[in-house]
Amino acid sequence: RINNYLDKLLDIKAQRQVRLTHLNQKLAQSNFSNDEKEEYIKELQRRETEYLRQLRIKITYSSFTPIATLGRGASGVVLLAKYKLDQKLYAVKVLRKNQVIERKQQDYLKLERDLMASSLSKYIVKFHSSFQDDQNLYLVMEYAPGGDLMGLLMREDKLPEQSAKFYTQELVEAFNDLHKHQIIYRDGKPDNILITLTGHIKLTDFGLSCQAQSLRQPEFCTCDNQVLQQNICQICKKPQQKQLHTHPRLKAFSTVGTLNYTAPEMFSKNGYSEKCDFWAVGCILFEMLFGYAPFATDSYRETKNKIIKNQQYLQIPAGVSPYCADFIRKLVCDPDKRMGYEQIKQHPWMKQVNNQPSFVPKLKNETDVQYFDQASPPIDVYAKSAFFVDNGEFAEFSQRYFPLTQIGKVTSPGKPSIKDLFVDMGVKKM
Numbered sequence: 001r002i003n004n005y006l007d008k009l010l011d012i013k014a015q016r017q018v019r020l021t022h023l024n025q026k027l028a029q030s031n032f033s034n035d036e037k038e039e040y041i042k043e044l045q046r047r048e049t050e051y052l053r054q055l056r057i058k059i060t061y062s063s064f065t066p067i068a069t070l071g072r073g074a075s076g077v078v079l080l081a082k083y084k085l086d087q088k089l090y091a092v093k094v095l096r097k098n099q100v101i102e103r104k105q106q107d108y109l110k111l112e113r114d115l116m117a118s119s120l121s122k123y124i125v126k127f128h129s130s131f132q133d134d135q136n137l138y139l140v141m142e143y144a145p146g147g148d149l150m151g152l153l154m155r156e157d158k159l160p161e162q163s164a165k166f167y168t169q170e171l172v173e174a175f176n177d178l179h180k181h182q183i184i185y186r187d188g189k190p191d192n193i194l195i196t197l198t199g200h201i202k203l204t205d206f207g208l209s210c211q212a213q214s215l216r217q218p219e220f221c222t223c224d225n226q227v228l229q230q231n232i233c234q235i236c237k238k239p240q241q242k243q244l245h246t247h248p249r250l251k252a253f254s255t256v257g258t259l260n261y262t263a264p265e266m267f268s269k270n271g272y273s274e275k276c277d278f279w280a281v282g283c284i285l286f287e288m289l290f291g292y293a294p295f296a297t298d299s300y301r302e303t304k305n306k307i308i309k310n311q312q313y314l315q316i317p318a319g320v321s322p323y324c325a326d327f328i329r330k331l332v333c334d335p336d337k338r339m340g341y342e343q344i345k346q347h348p349w350m351k352q353v354n355n356q357p358s359f360v361p362k363l364k365n366e367t368d369v370q371y372f373d374q375a376s377p378p379i380d381v382y383a384k385s386a387f388f389v390d391n392g393e394f395a396e397f398s399q400r401y402f403p404l405t406q407i408g409k410v411t412s413p414g415k416p417s418i419k420d421l422f423v424d425m426g427v428k429k430m
């Protein structure tokens with residue numbers, strides 16, 4: 001434990017130097033005045049000091065006052081809770097350790113945590129902290145009081161075309177921010193699109209996301225140039241395999257996500273790219289406009305068959321503009337014909353987007369959970385806990401991240417925030 005503590009101190013010091021070096025490089029490339037550069041450096045120093053102060057505070061579940069259960073999933077629940085130290089509301093995702101291991105979700109969970117902690121996109125829920133106890137893992141994140149897009153669709157049934165365009169535009173930008181850093185979301189659906197207090201969207205639940213450089217997780221080593229030590233590859237940490245293949249790049253191979261929004265190429269063995277996320281955009285847009293997913297049936301096999309044969313089965317009802325119908329057809333199609341980000345932005349339907357949301361949550365008070373259809377009193381997170389033997393699988397799970405997901409002070413009008421200067425650092429532990 002002493003060695004782990006010393007390693008952590010050295011890591012904190014190294015990360016401070018990385019951030020300072022990155023900022024100095026950005027400032028050297030800028031045309032800011034010396035006074036403006038000094039302001040950015042002071043802002044970074046202020047955040048470094050605040051970060052060190054926060055690290056001295058131990059966070060446990062008792063640091064929060066649970067208020068309501070917002071939703072339940074296969075591996076855990078999401079609670080609305082108030083952090084006693086700052087009296088702010090957060091969404092707390094509680095996961096059973098034994099269930100995470102049973103489902104082999106450790107790596108996905110780490111990526112989810114790192115994505116939220118990054119400053120990749122303003123459309124990603126912000127990360128506060130992660131911690132654990134004997135039975136559970138806890139992810140503390142930004143709370144979006146407007147519920148999710150699925151809840152809005154259940155209340156409204158359908159949305160006007162302009163409202164649907166607003167959400168589509170923000171969703172496309174969210175996915176593009178991820179794709180620029182070679183992240184494929186893979187679980188686009190209305191349930192994972194949260195609505196903030198101002199009516200804008202935030203992506204949540206990155207448990208199925210993956211980084212394109214390391215998407216395929218084979219059972220054995222498939223590295224071109226193995227560095228072996230006791231038959232274990234030191235590159236990918238997997239056992240040697242007799243027949244070697246290269247690691248795939250910029251493609252994923254696992255069939256994941258929710259069927260109604262799953263792209264046809266995700267069922268093939270040839271892999272798929274980030275364009276699968278834009279298929280989901282088309283399906284979500286269709287559902288916003290017409291009240292149902294384009295290939296939904298009561299049968300898994302029938303739905304899958306319709307998705308694979310989408311050209312045969314896609315039928316767009318009347319009632320939308322010709323440009324909108326064309327936009328859907330160019331997303332809900334096979335990947336070789338599907339639009340990418342630049343084509344989406346240039347499409348005539350995406351012109352003249354109204355940046356003012358048509359729905360803005362109206363809360364009775366800060367703890368009003370009326371927009372969460374499954375909201376209920378807070379559950380006992382320790383109830384029916386299975387005995388768990390910790391073998392170190394979650395040794396690095398508990399984290400506090402450097403506060404770059406907050407915009408903070410801007411030196412003068414028209415100048416980027418310090419957060420903007422760190423966007424291209426990518427998904428890294430800050």
